Amino acid sequence: MRKITERQHAIYSYIKDFILLRKCSPTIREIGDKFGIKSTNGVRDALRVLESKGYIKKLSNQARGIALPQNVFPASAEAVSLPLIGSIAAGTPILAAENVEQTLTVDKSMLPRSSEIFALRVQGDSMVGDGILSGDIAIIRMQKNAERGQIIAALIDGDATLKHYYPAENRIELRASNPKYMPITVCEGEDFSIAGILAGVIRKC
Amino acid sequence: MRKITERQHAIYSYIKDFILLRKCSPTIREIGDKFGIKSTNGVRDALRVLESKGYIKKLSNQARGIALPQNVFPASAEAVSLPLIGSIAAGTPILAAENVEQTLTVDKSMLPRSSEIFALRVQGDSMVGDGILSGDIAIIRMQKNAERGQIIAALIDGDATLKHYYPAENRIELRASNPKYMPITVCEGEDFSIAGILAGVIRKC
DNA sequence: AAAACACCTGCACCTTTGTTCAGTATTTTT
DNA sequence: AAAAATACTGAACAAAGGTGCAGGTGTTTT
Numbered sequence: 160m161r162k163i164t165e166r167q168h169a170i171y172s173y174i175k176d177f178i179l180l181r182k183c184s185p186t187i188r189e190i191g192d193k194f195g196i197k198s199t200n201g202v203r204d205a206l207r208v209l210e211s212k213g214y215i216k217k218l219s220n221q222a223r224g225i226a227l228p229q230n231v232f233p234a235s236a237e238a239v240s241l242p243l244i245g246s247i248a249a250g251t252p253i254l255a256a257e258n259v260e261q262t263l264t265v266d267k268s269m270l271p272r273s274s275e276i277f278a279l280r281v282q283g284d285s286m287v288g289d290g291i292l293s294g295d296i297a298i299i300r301m302q303k304n305a306e307r308g309q310i311i312a313a314l315i316d317g318d319a320t321l322k323h324y325y326p327a328e329n330r331i332e333l334r335a336s337n338p339k340y341m342p343i344t345v346c347e348g349e350d351f352s353i354a355g356i357l358a359g360v361i362r363k364c
Numbered sequence: 365m366r367k368i369t370e371r372q373h374a375i376y377s378y379i380k381d382f383i384l385l386r387k388c389s390p391t392i393r394e395i396g397d398k399f400g401i402k403s404t405n406g407v408r409d410a411l412r413v414l415e416s417k418g419y420i421k422k423l424s425n426q427a428r429g430i431a432l433p434q435n436v437f438p439a440s441a442e443a444v445s446l447p448l449i450g451s452i453a454a455g456t457p458i459l460a461a462e463n464v465e466q467t468l469t470v471d472k473s474m475l476p477r478s479s480e481i482f483a484l485r486v487q488g489d490s491m492v493g494d495g496i497l498s499g500d501i502a503i504i505r506m507q508k509n510a511e512r513g514q515i516i517a518a519l520i521d522g523d524a525t526l527k528h529y530y531p532a533e534n535r536i537e538l539r540a541s542n543p544k545y546m547p548i549t550v551c552e553g554e555d556f557s558i559a560g561i562l563a564g565v566i567r568k569c
Numbered sequence: 570a571a572a573a574c575a576c577c578t579g580c581a582c583c584t585t586t587g588t589t590c591a592g593t594a595t596t597t598t599t
Numbered sequence: 600a601a602a603a604a605t606a607c608t609g610a611a612c613a614a615a616g617g618t619g620c621a622g623g624t625g626t627t628t629t
Binding site for chain 3: 224
Binding site: 369371372401402403405406409410413425426427 | 574575576577578579580583584585586
């Protein structure tokens, strides 16, 4: 993008936000009012520059006719839908169709790039210390390893639970963040695996 | 939705598609051209009916001023995008364009039907007792009244904060859920209003 | 048969909004 | 120092677009 002044950028931002919110561009006079520009031509000067530098496009003789170049709002790229896992049926992979309760659409900004993601309904209050309540939906990024202290979705005996991950020499400690729960210790050979690490939380009140 | 005729539905669909595609409503004359209605008033009849039945909203004396009720705008069938409010500039309405930090896409199931919704970035740890951490995004359903004990987004001196709502005879007590914060008492005449009530929480980890 | 509604024409009017011209002061670039 | 760009004022105009009134013709409901 070619360089623009602070003033021009402020006007551009206003137009962009206005369109995002109102789905329709402001009028020249609305922009003028906003920035204390008394003459419509003052605004048009700014628009002329913004257009010549490719920030906006003007549809001539059209009310509310300031448009943005296509790529400002990646249309469908804002949302991603992912499977919500209720409970995990014994012996099935997590993402097996029978475990998928529904699909959920979340904003792309919630997700790390290029990873497999799923959502898990949280049962129990073992993670209240981290602001995760029973009934919340946890967004999990699928991966097999984790760093010490991270919150992971752990698969123990075919059940998925959220816990803090504390590995030791020959065992793994899984700690709740609610002090009323004792840490769980998993030794080698037991049925345990990491389903993924916590990437987000969604709650419906 | 109240019943409408095939003709009215065709016009409604055209408007909806137009807005989805162009981000901005068609003009009365554009609708007329499309359907071969030669008089602007023929179109206005149809719009009058659509508005009285709640399919559209008209902003009077505004170019391209046909609006759709809030949640007709799904980015996909299951998603709705809503404005994320960062901080609120003094003296501006909450949804003023300058307060909108970005837009956020959330699943339709997060939202109550037929209400105006916005998202608010949470600052501070005053609500940790309810699992709401600093940096979380609160989904707020706009409404002016609340029930005792509900979590509201309160506007005090132009700043929005989440608090539990406890009204009394001549004052209102706003309680945090973190015991280290004292309740705030607002008396009549002070600059206070309810922006809405908490409908959900989203956290990016 | 009367009333209500859907669906339209035609026209005038007026507000909103975009366009253009002429000019000024200040800052930045060459 | 000159040229160019920025950032406006002010006024007038024109096109776009919303509003309102006075009808008209069918179809459906009462």
